[in-house]
Amino acid sequence: MRKLSVIIVVICLSCYTPKRDCQDFKLGKFKYEALVDGELEQTLFIRNDSLQIEVYKNQTDTSEIRWINDCEFILTPLHPESILDQYQMHMKIISTTKNSYTFQYNVVGETQKETGRATKVEP
Structure with missing residues (x-):
């Protein structure tokens, strides 16, 4: 009986798919917070269908967005300084x-991935 319970739990967990309503996040104003050298840093960004404008430490960067599918995109900086x-x-x-x-x-071409969380602050 115990083996059957374990099998049922494993099957249920393997069928779980996280919610992905990506269309809700293609446009709007967002914030992203991360620990950098022990300090909580915040980046604000505005995204439309083809551009993302980020503000971090009073510096503004603009990137072009190329959507691969509803949940994936490539950011290409428009005015790199380095x-x-x-x-x-x-x-x-x-x-x-x-x-x-x-x-x-x-980074495109690299295998190391990082994870983050963004919050929508305005539609």
Whole structure:
């Protein structure tokens, strides 16, 4: 009986798919917070269908968005100021809630992925 219970739990968990209403996050104003050197840093960004404008530490960066599908896109910086600024980023929304989404991101061509969470602050 115990084996049967374990099998049922494993089957149920393997069938779980996180909610992904990515269309809700294609447009709007968002914030992203992360710990940087022990300090909580915040980035604000506005996204329309083809551009993303980010503000971090009073610096503004604009990137072109190329949608791969409803939940994945590539960010390409429009005005890079250094070699590090010119890398394209692959963004993938992996789950959503009513006003936030969890995403994975990496430099295009690199295998190391990071995870973040963005909150929609305005439609």
